[in-house]
Amino acid sequence: MRFRVPNSFAFIAIVIASSPFLFAQPAEKSYYLHDGDTVVFYGDSITEQRYYTQDVDVYTVTRFPHMQVQFFNAGVGGDRVSGGSAGSIDTRLPRDVFPQKPTVVTIMLGMNDGGYGNLTPEIESKYTQGYEHILNSLETALPGVRLSLLGPSPYDEVTRPAKVPGGYNSTLTHFSEIDSELARKHNATFIDLNAPFVASLNRGAAIDPLATELLLPDRVHPEPMAHWFMAAAILKGWNAPSIVSSTTIDAKQLTTIETKNAHVSDLSAKQSGISWTQLDDALPLPFDDDKNAANHFLQQITDIERDLNQQLLTVHGLAEGNYQFTIDGTPIGIFTNAELNTGVNLARLSTPMRGQAFRVSWLVRDRDDAHYVRLQMFVNQMKYGTSAEPGASDLLQFEKELQKRIYEFAQPKSHQYQLKAIATPN
Secondary structure: OOOOOOOHHHHHHHHHHOOOOOOOOOOOOHHHOOOOOOOEEEOOOHOOOOOOOHHHHHHHHHHHHOOOOEEEEOOOOOEOOOEOOOOOOOHHHHHHHHHHHOOOEEEEEOOOOOOOOOOOOOHHHHHHHHHHHHHHHHHOOOOOOOOEEEEEEOOOOOEEEEOOOOOHHHHHHHHHHHHHHHHOOOOOOOEHHHHHHHHHHHHHHHOHHHHHHHHOOOOOOOOOOHHHHHHOOOHHHOOOOOEEEEEEEEOOOOOEEEEEOEOOOOOOOEEOEEEEEEEEEOOOOOOOOOOOOOHHHHHHOOOHHHHHHHEEEEEEEEOOOEEEEEEEEEEEEEEEEHHHHHEEEHHOOOOHHHHHHHHHHHHHHHHHHHHHHHHHHHHHHHHOOOOOOOOHHHHHHHHHHHHHHHHHHHHHOEEEEEEEEOOOOO
């Protein structure tokens, strides 16, 4: 029996059809942090502000409330790769980082290392050698530690003219290039904070130049809201998922079509609409709604909502008209059947879940404040010989209690959802 060899195009088609693994979509990468991780944020005064670090902390605990991650801030104003007012790098690391036994350390330095002028070979050499000393010290003291090198945030030359030829931010972007190369050499993660921040400043300047200038009032230290530019870059660099939860319901058939990070039960027809019980696996980020001018501006100049804060509710099969949406009997919003058919992002609304996330964020702030005071007690002990005890031990216990409460408060709760048809507003 003779076999006919198929032509090349037909042969390729047969191979593709019979090979399901060819051209498969790559698997979604998991979040960088794991259950049981301890994270130390190391850096200068921008890290010491403790805003972007708290943002990352709050995202992690609200998005992954069933895993335990501990965060510590080790930022000190004025620091360079060699250290600063709180001690040399060989004092800072053993005192402020190693005792926490971190599994993850982030490093953001460079703003002070450049001297606020043009880059010179001497500055570049000191920065490179000093940074590598930090990495070698961390790897020696903490075998297996995962390192994230953060390219330094910008010196604002978007809303105001440069003070030196070529601009100081060009020095910082060169430091980012050095950081990237060191990350490659040390098998670390590199995340550029400069370019995304500058992109948001450019967007803001096109909308409201004065408001954008106020995001970096001294060109160096971001206002709290602007720290989200950096937090978002870190989270995206760590493969942070955008979805809080997603629920799709067929109101006509009274069936749940699809859920992600959500559990729906007791779906039933009720009072010219539908009702159900829902338990999500996570909480939304604690952003105010668009009535908050600062938050509205943040949403205009970033993609944070799209990339990090999607709590989606989609309902198909509703009769034409307007529907009042309530959670636990409290009105949340009024939507048309068309809006619900497309999908509504509940993370933008004043829901009980967002209120719960705010309470979690306040506890994160309190624990972070306690750790900051404890760190300053050890710095003062070094500077002035004053004893850090027993106060430091008391604060450590307070931190542990707050850490426990953070995760207790972050556990999602079941809520009663209802959509009820209402008369069309005039």
